[in-house]
Amino acid sequence: MINFSEVSETNAMIEKENLDVRTITMGISLLDCVDSDLDALLVKIHDKIYRSAEDLVRTGEEISRDYGIPIVNKRISVTPIALVGAAACRTHEDFVRIAETLDRTAREVGVNFLGGYSALVSKGMTPADRLLIESIPEALSRTELVCASVNVGSTKTGIDMDAVRLMGRVIRETAEKTRDRDSLGCAKLVVFCNAPDDNPFMAGAFHGVTEADRILNIGVSGPGVVKKALESVHGRDFETLCETVKKTAFKVTRVGQLVAREASRRLRVPFGIIDLSLAPTPAIGDSVADILCEMGLEYAGAPGTTAALALLNDQVKKGGVMASSYVGGLSGAFIPVSEDQGMINAVEAGALTLEKLEAMTCVCSVGLDMIAIPGDTKASTISGIIADEMAIGMVNQKTTAVRLIPVIGKDVGETVEFGGLLGHAPIMPVNPWSCEEFIARKGRIPAPIHSFKN
Amino acid sequence: MKRAIITVVGRDTIGIIAGVCNYLAENRINILDISQTIVSGYFNMMMIVDVTGLEKPFGDLSEELAALGRDQIGVQIKCQKEEIFNLMHRI
Numbered sequence: 001m002i003n004f005s006e007v008s009e010t011n012a013m014i015e016k017e018n019l020d021v022r023t024i025t026m027g028i029s030l031l032d033c034v035d036s037d038l039d040a041l042l043v044k045i046h047d048k049i050y051r052s053a054e055d056l057v058r059t060g061e062e063i064s065r066d067y068g069i070p071i072v073n074k075r076i077s078v079t080p081i082a083l084v085g086a087a088a089c090r091t092h093e094d095f096v097r098i099a100e101t102l103d104r105t106a107r108e109v110g111v112n113f114l115g116g117y118s119a120l121v122s123k124g125m126t127p128a129d130r131l132l133i134e135s136i137p138e139a140l141s142r143t144e145l146v147c148a149s150v151n152v153g154s155t156k157t158g159i160d161m162d163a164v165r166l167m168g169r170v171i172r173e174t175a176e177k178t179r180d181r182d183s184l185g186c187a188k189l190v191v192f193c194n195a196p197d198d199n200p201f202m203a204g205a206f207h208g209v210t211e212a213d214r215i216l217n218i219g220v221s222g223p224g225v226v227k228k229a230l231e232s233v234h235g236r237d238f239e240t241l242c243e244t245v246k247k248t249a250f251k252v253t254r255v256g257q258l259v260a261r262e263a264s265r266r267l268r269v270p271f272g273i274i275d276l277s278l279a280p281t282p283a284i285g286d287s288v289a290d291i292l293c294e295m296g297l298e299y300a301g302a303p304g305t306t307a308a309l310a311l312l313n314d315q316v317k318k319g320g321v322m323a324s325s326y327v328g329g330l331s332g333a334f335i336p337v338s339e340d341q342g343m344i345n346a347v348e349a350g351a352l353t354l355e356k357l358e359a360m361t362c363v364c365s366v367g368l369d370m371i372a373i374p375g376d377t378k379a380s381t382i383s384g385i386i387a388d389e390m391a392i393g394m395v396n397q398k399t400t401a402v403r404l405i406p407v408i409g410k411d412v413g414e415t416v417e418f419g420g421l422l423g424h425a426p427i428m429p430v431n432p433w434s435c436e437e438f439i440a441r442k443g444r445i446p447a448p449i450h451s452f453k454n
Numbered sequence: 455m456k457r458a459i460i461t462v463v464g465r466d467t468i469g470i471i472a473g474v475c476n477y478l479a480e481n482r483i484n485i486l487d488i489s490q491t492i493v494s495g496y497f498n499m500m501m502i503v504d505v506t507g508l509e510k511p512f513g514d515l516s517e518e519l520a521a522l523g524r525d526q527i528g529v530q531i532k533c534q535k536e537e538i539f540n541l542m543h544r545i
Binding site: 001002004006007008009010011062065066067068069251254255257258 | 459461487489498500502511512513516517532533534535536537538539540541542543
């Protein structure tokens with residue numbers, strides 16, 4: 001039978017170390033809503049999402065009360081809208097109307113984000129894909145809860161450089177259109193390479209076409225728990241370090257598994273995957289950077305950071321896969337800057353640069369995330385940064401992503417405040433040298449040689 | 455049998471166990487195990503209880519216990535279904 005110290009350990013994790021289930025995300029296929037009449041399509045989209053998810057928030061709260069574990073977010077992901085709207089949308093405005101319908105529906109069911117205003121264009125763009133991508137700035141400026149993502153590359157297909165070039169412009173335009181809110185629109189826009197179909201985390205979640213009609217994906221968290229566990233083995237050897245991370249990841253994931261099973265049973269929606277990511281929040285003590293510091297680095301970004309992060313990421317996975325049979329999504333350690341107080345401290349101390357963050361993304365999920373850059377950064381430079389990050393994902397057969405925020409009207413030395421889970425961020429300097437001619441080339445980068453496994 | 459874990463933490467005072475047990479009896483909840491210590495004036499108790507006979511939603515039980523602790527006794531009371539501990543600490 002359970003003993004006193006085990007109960008105390010679990011409750012200390014929840015109360016003092018910020019253990020929580022970060023999100024229950026319901027994936028909903030909208031493929032059966034497709035209609036060539038836009039008004040009919042909007043009604044079908046609204047009704048399907050509403051019918052599927054009307055009990056999601058209430059059920060999440062009930063589970064939270066039953067087990068005493070916070071479930072921070074309840075969210076929805078839908079089929080990439082470029083596919084759903086292709087038959088009905090002729091203009092940018094048509095796609096924006098879908099975004100507004102999604103926003104309204106998300107509000108009605110009470111979720112805090114809805115992802116899937118997306119296009120998958122890793123090899124090329126259909127006219128509908130292009131229309132959707134070009135409509136993103138308007139869509140994100142006129143909605144609050146909708147998140148957009150574009151997959152521009154994969155290990156199997158290479159990188160669509162036309163889409164990369166376009167995304168540089170779209171990110172800038174989104175920043176311009178939401179400049180009154182410190183370019184917040186860009187915090188809801190992710191560019192991917194090898195985007196997973198079952199990611200529960202925003203802003204990059206969408207319901208892939210390989211998925212069932214409805215599915216529940218769960219994102220766990222717990223950087224604070226890992227940090228606390230590592231404090232107890234301070235200065236010990238690497239084997240002890242790895243064992244501690246692994247055991248902690250196991251415990252954290254089991255909580256996710258419990259919530260997943262319960263939510264699936266109560267909502268009568270099949271369970272998809274658990275995403276094992278260590279997702280930080282701006283709360284003190286809920287930081288991935290702090291774990292790296294606990295391992296022995298003065299700041300995240302110091303020499304040794306990439307090795308420490310590689311170790312952390314690997315051990316989290318090794319502990320997590322034992323705890324759940326279905327693991328997927330992004331699964332690793334997230335290193336967003338604005339959402340992690342330790343990362344912010346490192347940037348402010350001058351210890352962490354964009355280039356070091358890029359190196360770190362080679363060994364963890366996901367990518368250059370929530371990084372504020374000067375508002376006058378050129379579109380081609382943004383595209384260049386995207387291309388670099390996509391190349392890392394393509395060659396290493398992993399997911400990489402870029403979520404940059406060019407904060408219009410602000411420059412290096414200033415800070416931007418997004419509030420809530422999105423946190424605040426110092427503006428980071430960007431390499432000033434031009435890549436304009438490289439980005440101006442048309443076409444795509446071919447798939448790497450090791451993708452030919454057949 | 456459906457089991458839940460009740461934890462009570464706070465400054466020691468008269469009637470903590472009595473208050474909690476009375477509430478449990480009124481709600482047809484049987485106590486299976488109790489362990490309790492006092493460390494430098496602080497009261498710590500864990501109970502394993504059988505909630506099979508509970509007639510109200512489990513969420514109401516945990517909220518009422520929390521309110522009882524907060525408003526009447528002056529301690530923190532948590533009531534959680536047992537599975538979260540089993541899953542976390544047993545393979």
